[in-house]
Amino acid sequence: MALKIVKGSIDRMFDKNLQDLVRGIRNHKEDEAKYISTCIDEIKQELKQDNIAVKANAVCKLTYLQMLGYDVSWAAFNIVEVMSSSKFTYKRIGYLAASQCFHEGTDVIMLTTNQIRKDLSSPNQYDTGVALTGLSCFVTPDLARDLANDIMTLMSHTKPYIRKKAVLIMYKVFLKYPESLRPAFPRLKEKLEDPDPGVQSAAVNVICELARRNPKNYLSLAPLFFKLMTSSTNNWVLIKIIKLFGALTPLEPRLGKKLIEPLTNLIHSTSAMSLLYECVNTVIAVLISLSSGMPNHSASIQLCVQKLRILIEDSDQNLKYLGLLAMSKILKTHPKSVQSHKDLILQCLDDKDESIRLRALDLLYGMVSKKNLMEIVKKLMLHVDKAEGTTYRDELLTKIIDICSQSNYQYITNFEWYISILVELTRLEGTRHGHLIASQMLDVAIRVKAIRGFAVAQMATLLDNAHLLTGNTQRNGICEVLYAAAWICGEFSEHLEDPMQTLEAMLRPKVATLPGHIQAVYVQNAAKLFATVLQKHEGETDSQAAQETSQLLIDRLPLFVQSANLEVQERASCILQLVKYIQKLQQKNVEVAEEVTALFAGELNPVAPKAQKKVPIPEGLDLDAWINEPPSESESEDEKPKVVFAKEEPKHYRSRHTEVDEKELARRREVRKQEQANNPFYIKASPSSQKVYDAPGVEHIPVVQIDLSVPLKVPGMPMSDQYLKLEEERRQKEKAERKKKEKKKKREKRGKGRKADSGPESEEDITPAHQVDIVTEEMPENALPSDDDDKDPNDPHKALDIDLDKPLADSEKLPVRTHRPEVLKSPAEDRDSKSVPQETKKKSSKEKKEKKKDKEKDRKRSKEEKKKKKKHKEVEEELLESQPEEAVQSEETKEAAAPPTSTSAEASDLDFWLSSAPVPPAAAQEVTAPSSAAAVDTSSAAAPESEPDEPKDTEPEDTKSSKHKKKKQKKEKEEKEKKKKKRHHHHHHHGDAGGEDSVQNGTVEEEEPLPPMSNYSLLAENSYIKMVYDIQGNHQDESKVVVSVIFENKSDSFLKSMEFNVLDSLNSKLQRPEGAGPHDGLTVPFQLPPGVSNEARFVFSVQSIVMPQKLKGTLTFIVKSDESSTHEKLDFKLHFTCTSYLITTPCYSDAYAKLLESGDLKGSSLRLEGINMPFHHLLARICFHHHFSVVERIDSCASMYSRSIQGHHVCLLVKTSDQTVSIDAKCDEPSLLGNVLDEIKQTFSKC
């Protein structure tokens, strides 16, 4: 044995290590591939050895080779072997290799589950760390499901190093196993306030990633993040939070209002550019989300723009780039503020850095107006000429077209200018965007009727000079333009001055070198031109010329008939035959022109690109329904149904020639015509045979006078500049004229003496050169509004769109490994039993759908697993499946008894937080946090149910100006209503409603309904007023508790000016507003009409929580009846029990076990005799009155957990037999435990 080890280490001496491999590769530069292949052979040998060190070395080398692009997946199993080594050194190598080359398809990953689990629970934090790091790179849905619970436990690890890694990896787990999000979320949220900044930053990171994709689910976290933002000094965290707010504000404008101020402060105060930039970005997002109504709205915009200008002017190119990027966001909503920096942006167009130029181009898009469009485009055209590199030039080209065509050519005043720009663009060498120019030409020519004459003239010139475009093979992209040119000349040939010349140009032999689809258009449009020429000649009764034209076609077309392109060939031969026939007729002196033109009659209308999609599905049309009932199987014996289609189809083709007689054909034609007549989307040929002239509405379009001073026919010469000049002159003239008119007016109106000289030209002042009628694109009748978001259905984040505020359902608990497989059930049965009771009222239908999906997924997964047929896996699977059954049991009781966790509380928290701007956020939270626990005494249930909201509403109202009041009130009313509903529902939910409860909850089924319970106990009472109170700990602050007091007016008089005061002790103090003395009372923020009750909350700070405490206090108030008003007072004693310092905290059984094992806890026990109530009632009572949660329950034994506001763990083991209940308890603070046990004893002695 020893010998073997020695031999192994001697061998090792001669193995290459990573450094040797690298050196070897560097020394074999000329035959690297060969050298590496010998190395791989060596590695294969090394992997066969038993020595793990040798294997690890080999795997390390493979990792290097993987980087060079070699496939090393064949060694996957060896990698797993190295991963499972007990030595950290090797383990780390193994995990590194795995993270580099494992992915979802790697099948050995299945084998790693247990190894990873072992490493995660290793006592060595670096083993755990390495496993987490590796797992983060190759986690699969299976791994995520199996390990989610282990990782979740690690989130509460004692070492921050592990905590932060565990928190981060949860994001990956969520992505792969979305079901884990809801159960893990509370703990993730908790980590936002972790004492370690690294962990905190990790949690912020994860939530930001989650919220980026589904922001609405995270809106309720806004107050917490707001607090973090105002308190954190870590720039990384701040940046993340600020980015997150940027994503949240569009959903909640009120949030934006709240954010503006702190963000502005940050902008002013921070020295870190990155933070400044993100602040500006989020302020922009806020301003976008607030349409208007902000008082300092423009100030904020101004601040942003000004800061961005500083960035853009900075010499650092990075800042310049980002400045432009942010600027483009402002542009969308506040173009005016950006336009004032036009100079700067145009300057950036000249920057040497392409990224910056591109950003500047983006900005230009929004800066154009009718006034400056021509000028800007002129500048861009200059850039096009100067630009090096096709990508940038192509970008310029698309931008020019984008800018000009935006919002339906809104900024173009002169379409002649635009056409000439397009023509100029055709001179670009090697652009890829020929088709873009072509489609613009077509679009403009078709939709702007007034421009057709000019466009046709230009296109004719283009066709004439086609050789310039096609001369160079490199310019292939641009010849697309000829497609448009040919079509426009053909379709609108009546505008052509010399159709004959164009026809000739289109039939040149050179055309045959163009791409097929262009030739086809050439041929077709040559025919159209031919028709026009014929008509012209016949109008002049020039039969000689007409016949010459025919001859021209007959001479030239055969070239196209020989084309290799089918389309060209077909069209050409068709037209050739037609022309030959026409020639025959011409020779007989028959007039043919009219009939030939009829071939091309009718106008083509533009159709919107989405028109087809928008056609609504007619009512009653079900495309999935059978047209004919499918033949039953018995019938199919003699006929073979499968070949029905195959046989039928050839028939159709042949029918023309043979079987179908004329009658049948006629009938079909009739049917088709009928169909077309009834089909509103079928574009019918206009009944008139005359072309455009008869089209309705054409007469109303003023025909454009083409200014002949413009030399149209100089090919390849820049012409747009001249338009620019002309346009300027025109505008000047117009302006002058207008001024004259104004002067006249002024003279007339001098007496009134109105406004001074007109300032700079405003938008509306510029009238278009000629009235253009932009034909809108046709859309089908009753087109559906656009609702397609075109979201990627494969986006993994879609699955994470989960409502996080809903309380956890039992079925959602993470699968936990267990060692008690007694309750084995088949998975299917199990699933049923889980889901049936779930389908209760409280589940929204949406959730049901989710469920369905989940179920389907489950089924799919189980199918897959069956396929794999890994035996041990199935066993494990069964174990997993059996576990939730237990979870159900324990959760059942919890659901029934535990105070509600979130829903309405969070929603109302957020509303409150958002609506009460003047209240400092921290305080606001404290006050509202426990609102969830507002379980109200059944005796006064009806009235106070909605009351707790009242103070919230009144508070902000006082501070708001009266203007906003009305709106606000309305809104709040609505909100209140909503809240009321929610509240209502959760009242049912936790046991106020007695008998109803069992149905509602579903989970308590076989067991007796719980008696009604309330935590409110009497504080004091006299003939005027009754006070009941409850004390709740605060999650967010370890030294604060909140006392909720319900005041009920028992008298017939009006109670007002209530003042609540308490004599502070050293340990507990009432929190008074700033500036108030230590003995001042707190005003209760409402008045009580007769018979009404309302709730107020008071915050107390406490130092030590191990002992119960009593505080004396007084309530003073004024009783006002019709005739008199008297001062009254009522003394009371506030009893702070130790229970009130406990917070219901869920705990997972493994964490619980660890806690007990840790040995830090001291024990104590309690025995209760003569308890005569069902066990679940007992548990429910403990849960409800003493803020515990059930960790696990087996038969008549249950473990329970709670935590104090200062983090003491309290664990109970409750057992019952024959009316005797024994409670064994453990806690890290013995006196606290003793007191809690006493209180529990008291609770049960009462009943």
Next chain:
Amino acid sequence: MIKAILIFNNHGKPRLIRFYQYFLNMQLQIKHLCTNKMAEDMQQQIIRETFHLVSKRDDNVCNFLEGGSLIGGSDYKLIYRHYATLYFVFCVDSSESELGILDLIQVFVETLDKCFENVCELDLIFHMDKVHYILQEVVMGGMVLETNMNEIVAQVELQNRMEKSEGGLSGAPARAVSAVKNMNLPEIPRNINIGDINIKVPSLSPF
């Protein structure tokens, strides 16, 4: 999220690659035709394309690049820094702050400098594994794990010490052999020194 981290030299030779997302040819992915070989090829293609994009840029232009065609989508950005002979390229999506990532690269490089004592390209060439281990303490699964340099260095040191206590990967004899081999190092000069090259960073003040 950080999608990938690439380090290559002025000639496009990869020195470290770390993909946090599995990039594949979309068409093949749909058809389930992808093999491991294709995945490796895709990675190499991405490296080549990125190198091509980055290498033709001057040193005095901005450090952001709209993503290439392979690491697709408008949401993606390449953020890089050029140090002497090496390019450090991070491919990130829009949830990351651009300037933040630039600082992160700086933190990473300075950490390397501390761990290797005057890092140069050769350190990265011969100790790719170590560089990976350092990177693992900075970025995990595509998300920023730690930005505090002292914390990163401390964790790396602790792990190295642990490795040492286990005897390391290559035991003493092998190390002796490689030390001898190290003596006749080929011509490559040790030419980069991060400490001297001070690229102006907008300071993200206290981390």
